[in-house]
Amino acid sequence: MPPISRRDLLSSGLALSASSLLARSAWARTAAAFADATNAAALPAVAPREQLLFDFGWKFTFGHGSDPAKDLGFGVDQGDFAKTGDFKFAKSGYDDSKWRSLNLPHDWGVELPLVHDDELMSHGYKPLGRRYPETSVGWYRREFEVPAADKGRRTWVEFDGAFRSVIVFVNGCFIGRNDNGYAPFRFDLTDFLAYGEKNYIVLRVDASFGDGWFYEGAGIYRHVWLTKMDAVHLGNYDSWIRPTLNGNAATLALATTVKNDSAAPANAKVTWKILDPSGKQVATAEAAAQSIAADGSANYTATAKLSAPALWSVDTPNLYTAIVRVEADGKTLDAEKVTFGMRTAQFTADKGFFLNGKPLKIQGTCNHQDHAGVGAALPDSLQWFRLAVLREMGGNAVRTSHNMPTPEWVEACDRMGMMMMCETRQMSSNPEGMAQLEEMVKRYRNSPSIILWGIGNEEWQLQNTMSEQGARIGADMVRRCHELDPTRVVSAAVNGDNEKGVSTALDIIGFNYNLKFPDKYHAGHPKMACYGSETSSAIGTRGIYTTDKLRNWVNSYDGVVPWGETAEEWWKFYGTRDWLAGGFAWTGFDYRGEPTPYKWPSINSQFGIVDMCGFPKDNYFYYKAWWGKEPSLHLFPHWNWEGRDGEEVKVWVYANTDEVELFVNGKSQGSQKVPQLGHVEWKVRYEPGSIEARGSKGGKVILTEKRETTGAPSQIRLTPDRTTINADGEDVAVIKVEALDKEGRFVPTADNQLSFSVSGEGRLIGVGNGDPNCQESDKDPKRSLFNGLAQIIVQCTKHAGDIQVEASRDPKAEDRAELMPAKLTITTRQVELRPAVPVTGAHE
Numbered sequence: 001m002p003p004i005s006r007r008d009l010l011s012s013g014l015a016l017s018a019s020s021l022l023a024r025s026a027w028a029r030t031a032a033a034f035a036d037a038t039n040a041a042a043l044p045a046v047a048p049r050e051q052l053l054f055d056f057g058w059k060f061t062f063g064h065g066s067d068p069a070k071d072l073g074f075g076v077d078q079g080d081f082a083k084t085g086d087f088k089f090a091k092s093g094y095d096d097s098k099w100r101s102l103n104l105p106h107d108w109g110v111e112l113p114l115v116h117d118d119e120l121m122s123h124g125y126k127p128l129g130r131r132y133p134e135t136s137v138g139w140y141r142r143e144f145e146v147p148a149a150d151k152g153r154r155t156w157v158e159f160d161g162a163f164r165s166v167i168v169f170v171n172g173c174f175i176g177r178n179d180n181g182y183a184p185f186r187f188d189l190t191d192f193l194a195y196g197e198k199n200y201i202v203l204r205v206d207a208s209f210g211d212g213w214f215y216e217g218a219g220i221y222r223h224v225w226l227t228k229m230d231a232v233h234l235g236n237y238d239s240w241i242r243p244t245l246n247g248n249a250a251t252l253a254l255a256t257t258v259k260n261d262s263a264a265p266a267n268a269k270v271t272w273k274i275l276d277p278s279g280k281q282v283a284t285a286e287a288a289a290q291s292i293a294a295d296g297s298a299n300y301t302a303t304a305k306l307s308a309p310a311l312w313s314v315d316t317p318n319l320y321t322a323i324v325r326v327e328a329d330g331k332t333l334d335a336e337k338v339t340f341g342m343r344t345a346q347f348t349a350d351k352g353f354f355l356n357g358k359p360l361k362i363q364g365t366c367n368h369q370d371h372a373g374v375g376a377a378l379p380d381s382l383q384w385f386r387l388a389v390l391r392e393m394g395g396n397a398v399r400t401s402h403n404m405p406t407p408e409w410v411e412a413c414d415r416m417g418m419m420m421m422c423e424t425r426q427m428s429s430n431p432e433g434m435a436q437l438e439e440m441v442k443r444y445r446n447s448p449s450i451i452l453w454g455i456g457n458e459e460w461q462l463q464n465t466m467s468e469q470g471a472r473i474g475a476d477m478v479r480r481c482h483e484l485d486p487t488r489v490v491s492a493a494v495n496g497d498n499e500k501g502v503s504t505a506l507d508i509i510g511f512n513y514n515l516k517f518p519d520k521y522h523a524g525h526p527k528m529a530c531y532g533s534e535t536s537s538a539i540g541t542r543g544i545y546t547t548d549k550l551r552n553w554v555n556s557y558d559g560v561v562p563w564g565e566t567a568e569e570w571w572k573f574y575g576t577r578d579w580l581a582g583g584f585a586w587t588g589f590d591y592r593g594e595p596t597p598y599k600w601p602s603i604n605s606q607f608g609i610v611d612m613c614g615f616p617k618d619n620y621f622y623y624k625a626w627w628g629k630e631p632s633l634h635l636f637p638h639w640n641w642e643g644r645d646g647e648e649v650k651v652w653v654y655a656n657t658d659e660v661e662l663f664v665n666g667k668s669q670g671s672q673k674v675p676q677l678g679h680v681e682w683k684v685r686y687e688p689g690s691i692e693a694r695g696s697k698g699g700k701v702i703l704t705e706k707r708e709t710t711g712a713p714s715q716i717r718l719t720p721d722r723t724t725i726n727a728d729g730e731d732v733a734v735i736k737v738e739a740l741d742k743e744g745r746f747v748p749t750a751d752n753q754l755s756f757s758v759s760g761e762g763r764l765i766g767v768g769n770g771d772p773n774c775q776e777s778d779k780d781p782k783r784s785l786f787n788g789l790a791q792i793i794v795q796c797t798k799h800a801g802d803i804q805v806e807a808s809r810d811p812k813a814e815d816r817a818e819l820m821p822a823k824l825t826i827t828t829r830q831v832e833l834r835p836a837v838p839v840t841g842a843h844e
């Protein structure tokens with residue numbers, strides 16, 4: 001089959017969705033946008049710059065946090081850094097044959113066994129930290145060739161993020177360090193490389209210290225790149241494009257910085273080509289040549305005008321591209337692509353938020369970055385999958401709590417039309433805090449999805465006892481954001497009354513929980529715009545309807561922590577006050593760590609509107625009813641209450657119809673008006689059979705939903721998010737595993753133990769079931785169903801072909817169930833691969 005470009009795949013988005021069982025619009029759009037975004041041509045580098053994916057062919061071994069003898073001898077005699085070029089483990093001849101081979105992104109944390117140690121609770125009971133030296137340090141090693149022709153160019157190694165303290169060595173030389181888990185970092189390797197020869201890069205990654213109070217992973221969990229450019233090149237994240245909209249025209253302010261890393265002065269100009277969303281050139285601009293001293297840099301600015309700009313919005317995420325070139329003597333020395341969008345985003349004190357001049361409530365969720373099966377090391381397509389789940393619910397915004405996100409998440413938001421509050425990790429004006437903030441703002445300031453910057457979360461010292469320092473630290477951070485990006489407002493997530501400390505420095509005010517504060521604050525500060533930076537913290541266990549403290553279960557009707565609000569409570573508050581811009585519910589997805597409300601054996605939080613796999617809990621449908629644009633109706637609980645005949649059961653319906661009528665075994669239980677932003681409920685006596693809800697609008701039944709008492713599980717069903725994925729060694733199919741009864745009905749209580757096999761052009765990279773108390777491995781090819789569901793994540797190879805997936809009853813299962821196995825074939829299609837550093841020699 002001839003290679004097809006991802007553009008072709010884009011057009012096949014329709015075919016993908018038609019053949020997929022998830023053929024709904026948000027999913028179809030996601031698949032199409034994903035194909036477009038991960039196109040090799042979508043990388044920022046433009047020739048002659050080369051940006052090579054450096055993810056494949058690494059070796060890995062554990063080191064040791066306290067015993068140098070078990071840490072490759074690093075630090076044995078205190079003389080390691082004495083001479084440049086002496087680190088033997090980063091030179092040829094070092095034997096790494098016993099190290100494990102793997103590809104990045106990689107999170108070794110998720111591979112570790114769980115340990116019942118209460119001190120490990122917030123990070124998900126994984127043996128990481130100074131008390132677990134044998135599993136807290138990892139070494140990565142990779143051989144790579146650098147062509148002789150690269151001499152004279154600048155070669156950088158670029159990390160999108162790693163957890164956490166990293167020391168980089170190349171060819172025996174110490175190169176540099178990075179000491180936080182979320183900001184990108186890069187090193188210029190030019191002087192250290194052996195041209196036309198083999199080179200060796202080694203990283204010591206130490207996860208002994210954490211950055212947060214939630215699961216953070218361990219290792220190189222984001223992409224790595226080897227980027228090669230001319231000695232006269234564009235500065236890192238220095239290009240920005242600021243559109244000003246004026247009637248039916250736009251003026252673009254364009255700027256960049258050119259660095260001259262050569263030994264001689266250079267004379268270079270900069271040109272811009274602006275492409276519209278269809279790729280058509282719509283404007284050009286040029287900044288005159290300047291002389292740049294050796295080791296110096298120069299700033300360039302220009303403007304461009306265009307008419308009839310296609311605006312970016314949550315419904316029409318139109319993206320423009322600027323191709324920025326550095327030119328000298330008619331030759332392009334360096335170039336990059338910057339995507340941006342045209343939109344206005346305005347927070348007002350009296351009428352809330354406006355996108356492109358139209359009022360829009362922020363219907364947002366906060367999210368951490370880990371997922372079932374893979375921990376913090378998410379393949380790009382999984383980022384898209386997660387956003388599509390939230391989008392499908394009617395979400396239009398996400399907050400990247402509590403750290404700078406990975407670039408694929410931001411890009412997916414840009415392309416899907418999800419707005420974003422982009423938050424940095426460390427609230428501090430110390431050099432590290434400021435560096436993290438600057439990286440974040442510079443890297444993402446061209447992304448139209450970002451509508452506000454967050455400088456921190458619940459820094460209670462800076463809000464209270466150290467409020468004077470908080471005001472100064474906040475002011476420094478806000479000022480720096482404004483310098484780097486005068487187009488966006490800056491905020492923080494504050495769990496107090498916002499009257500002092502860091503709040504005094506903010507452009508707009510974010511409230512975490514505490515519904516008692518916003519009205520009072522608004523009365524006293526009528527000129528400040530406000531929103532809910534973090535709300536809700538409702539809790540629930542998917543598919544569970546009775547709170548059971550012995551089993552660590554929370555009912556799915558109205559569970560909430562004492563400091564929080566149910567979905568209904570917070571949205572009735574924020575959704576009905578015009579002056580509030582909306583808010584971000586804690587959380588979209590469940591996440592490892594912070595196992596609220598229970599501790600061990602719970603290993604993850606129960607705050608999610610969806611579970612760790614992205615399977616909706618019932619309150620997902622509250623949001624879908626009131627945030628979504630489509631008619632929606634959801635009936636719960638399930639109707640499998642064996643042994644509870646005659647007992648009273650609460651039946652709830654989330655719907656946005658006028659009325660809902662409930663039937664038990666065909667008998668009407670009465671009709672009820674659906675209260676605005678509320679739900680309807682009945683108490684009925686259980687009898688096997690069915691319940692049915694009929695939702696009507698204008699007197700006509702427009703939606704119905706039925707729950708039937710099912711038989712025992714007798715077969716398995718596998719449903720992928722997409723049936724065709726890319727054969728690029730990166731893409732994944734996310735497969736839903738369900739138990740069905742003989743009649744093909746989903747069995748909502750099934751807990752069968754299953755095993756999986758994957759063969760052909762793919763491999764299993766993770767499993768999950770959304771059970772906050774499940775301590776089974778994320779990596780073994782088996783899993784119990786939790787309330788009828790499990791998830792398996794299958795990754796392609798680089799060869800086009802078929803992947804066969806099979807799910808069957810685990811032969812070691814303790815139950816005696818007879819389950820018909822299920823088979824599924826995923827097709828992988830050859831695509832234009834993103835350029836990558838070739839894998840050579842022993843690392844092949």
Ligand code: GAL
Binds near residue numbers: 458512
């Ligand atoms: C907030 C905090 C979040 C999470 C949440 C749980 O106070 O910002 O990170 O801990 O509580 O309710």
